[in-house]
Amino acid sequence: MSSSRSRPVIVWFRRDLRIADNPALTEVAATGAPVIPLYIHDPALDGRPMGAASGWWLDKSLRALATELEERGAPLLLRSGDPEATLRVVINETGADAVLMNRMFEPAAWERDAEIAHGLKADGVACRGFNGTMLARPGSVRTGQDAPYRVFTPFLKALLDKAEEPAPRDGPRTLDGVAGLTGEAVDDWGLHPLRPDWSTGFDWTPGESGAREALSRFLAGPLTVYGEGRDIPGEDGTSRLSPHLHFGEISPWRAIRAARQAAKDGRVPGKQAEKFVSEVGWREFSTHLLHHFPYMAERAFRPEFEAMAWRDDGEGLEAWKRGMTGYPVVDAGMRQLWATGWMHNRVRMIVASFLVKDLLVDWREGEAWFWDTLVDADMGANIQNWQWVAGSGADAAPYFRIFNPVTQGEKFDGEGKYVRRWVPELAGLSDRWIHAPWTAPTEVLAAAGIRLGRDYPAPIVDHAMGRKRALDALEQIKSARDKD
Numbered sequence: 001m002s003s004s005r006s007r008p009v010i011v012w013f014r015r016d017l018r019i020a021d022n023p024a025l026t027e028v029a030a031t032g033a034p035v036i037p038l039y040i041h042d043p044a045l046d047g048r049p050m051g052a053a054s055g056w057w058l059d060k061s062l063r064a065l066a067t068e069l070e071e072r073g074a075p076l077l078l079r080s081g082d083p084e085a086t087l088r089v090v091i092n093e094t095g096a097d098a099v100l101m102n103r104m105f106e107p108a109a110w111e112r113d114a115e116i117a118h119g120l121k122a123d124g125v126a127c128r129g130f131n132g133t134m135l136a137r138p139g140s141v142r143t144g145q146d147a148p149y150r151v152f153t154p155f156l157k158a159l160l161d162k163a164e165e166p167a168p169r170d171g172p173r174t175l176d177g178v179a180g181l182t183g184e185a186v187d188d189w190g191l192h193p194l195r196p197d198w199s200t201g202f203d204w205t206p207g208e209s210g211a212r213e214a215l216s217r218f219l220a221g222p223l224t225v226y227g228e229g230r231d232i233p234g235e236d237g238t239s240r241l242s243p244h245l246h247f248g249e250i251s252p253w254r255a256i257r258a259a260r261q262a263a264k265d266g267r268v269p270g271k272q273a274e275k276f277v278s279e280v281g282w283r284e285f286s287t288h289l290l291h292h293f294p295y296m297a298e299r300a301f302r303p304e305f306e307a308m309a310w311r312d313d314g315e316g317l318e319a320w321k322r323g324m325t326g327y328p329v330v331d332a333g334m335r336q337l338w339a340t341g342w343m344h345n346r347v348r349m350i351v352a353s354f355l356v357k358d359l360l361v362d363w364r365e366g367e368a369w370f371w372d373t374l375v376d377a378d379m380g381a382n383i384q385n386w387q388w389v390a391g392s393g394a395d396a397a398p399y400f401r402i403f404n405p406v407t408q409g410e411k412f413d414g415e416g417k418y419v420r421r422w423v424p425e426l427a428g429l430s431d432r433w434i435h436a437p438w439t440a441p442t443e444v445l446a447a448a449g450i451r452l453g454r455d456y457p458a459p460i461v462d463h464a465m466g467r468k469r470a471l472d473a474l475e476q477i478k479s480a481r482d483k484d
């Protein structure tokens with residue numbers, strides 16, 4: 001692009017709701033062309049309807065981005081509708097001759113963007129995509145046999161070897177906006193829940209400055225003991241960057257560069273910084289996998305798992321969603337999710353295992369609930385992790401490794417801090433009984449003011465029975481596969 005151009009350029013924002021380290025925005029600012037920052041509200045941006053908690057986040061993140069862009073001289077234009085049709089309307093209104101975007105890698109989004117680029121190009125509008133959301137573009141990290149990786153550890157190594165670190169960029173200070181455009185208002189989209197407002201416990205600051213604050217807080221404290229602290233749900237031991245990363249309010253490079261810099265400066269041990277890098281690597285692995293194996297959004301990555309005899313257990317599923325299973329750590333997790341839009345990773349694994357193994361309910365049911373209720377709901381991460389827990393995924397936990405919700409609770413929440421916070425009706429129980437209240441003597445329960453079945457449920461399933469039932473179901477698919 002030459003700097004003498006005067007026709008405006010559209011920067012189509014999607015999962016890159018930030019100014020800094022934004023390749024599409026940096027590119028257009030460098031040309032000096034007038035810029036139209038555009039967000040198109042399409043509830044199926046990923047190829048599936050957006051979850052409610054994601055809508056809550058998007059509402060605030062867009063407002064934050066709009067403020068930043070306004071200050072720089074180019075207000076954010078909001079429109080809603082089919083992306084291609086909307087882009088064409090804006091192109092006609094403004095005479096824009098280029099659309100720049102940071103790529104989305106979810107399979108349906110990827111295809112849609114390719115079609116849009118093709119269609120616009122045919123009409124003389126240039127369309128350019130950049131990678132602003134991942135450490136490496138899916139497709140760029142491949143095995144020696146030129147295939148996508150299916151195992152995490154070699155993937156991570158190849159990723160860190162091959163990914164090219166971009167120079168950090170603060171982003172443009174001023175932009176040349178286009179006057180006279182009328183858009184919609186975030187309020188028009190009803191993304192914030194009103195009747196009822198279930199978000200009163202959502203304690204988050206969506207937007208780029210919220211992301212920076214979360215990163216600073218993490219570097220100053222939890223990162224120093226991250227490897228161990230990240231497994232303790234009762235402590236604030238992780239970064240809580242997941243929704244910020246999902247919405248592109250911070251680039252993953254900025255996050256890992258800051259962690260590594262903290263190690264270089266001697267503020268945190270190097271191994272802790274690298275542990276954090278490897279967790280961000282799981283985010284990459286998830287996105288790359290879904291990109292290469294789109295069928296895993298609907299079906300088991302390992303085809304034999306499609307024959308699994310999942311149970312139709314509406315009541316069990318409902319008790320799980322409401323945090324009323326009778327297993328304290330499971331219920332604490334599900335209630336944390338409902339109240340805050342987020343759940344600690346260790347507990348995500350425990351509750352997911354409980355649903356797919358103890359209750360033998362299809363992982364897709366759990367994935368759908370998480371999709372609706374998580375502020376960090378992310379197709380790649382959610383699908384990959386659910387399949388990982390179910391045993392049907394790439395590099396998945398072996399199916400026979402079934403979490404015991406009582407011993408998991410005792411191991412990672414030994415003092416019951418997490419359970420007491422989210423299941424307050426059990427707060428009066430001592431550490432000894434808090435993870436298995438049904439084993440407590442009646443007088444202990446009475447002294448803690450609990451009658452099982454009235455104040456807190458008795459377990460909805462016996463773990464030993466559920467475990468055996470799950471293993472039997474696995475045996476069945478294994479023998480069916482061996483017969484084939």
Ligand code: FAD
Binds near residue numbers: 238345389
């Ligand atoms: P940190 O420990 O600070 O990790 C840093 C970053 O690394 C995270 O922000 C995240 O981007 C990435 N990350 C960490 N662990 C994983 C992982 N296992 N898989 C992929 N990325 C990871 N994460 C999502 O972002 N969206 C989801 O929809 C999602 N669904 C999940 C479903 C299940 C059943 C499970 C077991 C895990 C899921 N995760 C998901 C992964 C993980 O639980 C969250 O990323 C993490 O808890 C976010 O908290 P944090 O930012 O404090 O994590």
